[in-house]
Amino acid sequence: MRWLVAIVYHPIMIIMIPVTLLLPLMMYSSAMNIVKFEIPVASAPFFGIAIISFLVYVATRSRFFGKPYRKITILLPLLQMCIYTSIAINIATVILNKWADEALYSKGWAIALALIGFVVIRLLMSLLYWKNPIVQREN
Amino acid sequence: MEYNGRHDKERNNNQQLESQELQGDKQQRYEPQVPYVVPVSEIVEPVDQASKAAKKHRFWIGLTAILAIAASIVLGDGSSFSMRDVMSNGIGNGMQAGTKLATTDEGIELLSRDFEIEMKQGTTSSRMLIWDFAAEDGDVVTVRVNNVVVAANIGIMNKPIALDIPIPSVVEVEGVKDGVGGITYGIKFPGAAGGSAYFNVAPEGGANVYTLKIP
Numbered sequence A: 001m002r003w004l005v006a007i008v009y010h011p012i013m014i015i016m017i018p019v020t021l022l023l024p025l026m027m028y029s030s031a032m033n034i035v036k037f038e039i040p041v042a043s044a045p046f047f048g049i050a051i052i053s054f055l056v057y058v059a060t061r062s063r064f065f066g067k068p069y070r071k072i073t074i075l076l077p078l079l080q081m082c083i084y085t086s087i088a089i090n091i092a093t094v095i096l097n098k099w100a101d102e103a104l105y106s107k108g109w110a111i112a113l114a115l116i117g118f119v120v121i122r123l124l125m126s127l128l129y130w131k132n133p134i135v136q137r138e139n
Numbered sequence B: 001m002e003y004n005g006r007h008d009k010e011r012n013n014n015q016q017l018e019s020q021e022l023q024g025d026k027q028q029r030y031e032p033q034v035p036y037v038v039p040v041s042e043i044v045e046p047v048d049q050a051s052k053a054a055k056k057h058r059f060w061i062g063l064t065a066i067l068a069i070a071a072s073i074v075l076g077d078g079s080s081f082s083m084r085d086v087m088s089n090g091i092g093n094g095m096q097a098g099t100k101l102a103t104t105d106e107g108i109e110l111l112s113r114d115f116e117i118e119m120k121q122g123t124t125s126s127r128m129l130i131w132d133f134a135a136e137d138g139d140v141v142t143v144r145v146n147n148v149v150v151a152a153n154i155g156i157m158n159k160p161i162a163l164d165i166p167i168p169s170v171v172e173v174e175g176v177k178d179g180v181g182g183i184t185y186g187i188k189f190p191g192a193a194g195g196s197a198y199f200n201v202a203p204e205g206g207a208n209v210y211t212l213k214i215p
Helices: A002-037 A046-061 A063-070 A075-102 A107-131 B006-030 B040-075
Strands: B115-118 B125-131 B140-145 B148-155 B161-166 B169-177 B183-188 B197-202 B207-213
Touching (some): A063 A075, A075 B040, B125 B140, B140 B161, B161 B169, B169 B183, B197 B207
Antiparallel strands (some): B125 B183, B140 B148
16 A cells, blocks of 8 residues: 555655755745845745645654665755755745735834844744754764 | 502603693683673674764755755745836836736736825834836836935846935936837835835836835
């Protein structure tokens, strides 16, 4: 049964890996377009990020499904970091979109709130990796 | 056996000494060297820490997936709209600027309308976002604010164009060139009280008027 699931899982995962690695860059340029052109843009759907997160979770949870991806030891942690960064940028994009589309606040406030949102997520990410390092410290 | 005095005594002593030496040798030769055994806790602990960290990361990525699904439900990801939503009055409630309603200009039965739009209290300036909500077919418009041309002969695309406008004001969108099937455009004024987008068809050579006022 798990071989049948693997036939579906692995092709999707192989496609998602480069997408996930490039996602923060794509979303960053999209967010910059909001500030530059003062128009709202379509933010990355959270559902897509949820799918990518789930695929990575399956790879970390199951030795069978995650075996090919553990060959490159940095891959799964890197994908996780890209996902967290993408979420941070997406939150910033949502905040900027609220200004561009509805003028809920001024442009200056929009940029400040977006930066704060991004920094908060990145700080939480740093805390997670400080408390649970990928490579154990010798002492 | 006769006890032969001193010689027997010495032999006995020697025998006793030999047996003691032999036992001492035995002790030196046969006492096993007990190697230092590393306590199990010292071996297990680093591996245990690594697996704990892996479990934590797995937990957080799983939680991220769940939270992302919740966010997509709450924020209403990927809502799709169609002409039916705006056919009656040309107003798209809650629609984002850049919303595309149709893939082609044909069959769009929108009436050309003028609108009066109320802006939020205290608004002194805003932006006007204008885009083509159907196919990018080369529609061209001119925008006038208070009878002053602010953008002449702009080709509208699916991606909105932003223009700064004062509040209150009267905005006119004049149709210059029709690509195919009518000059179809959407317009939104961030800061409007309703937060709606407006969908319209500009007659070629004619204009739609948007009166922006504050309460």
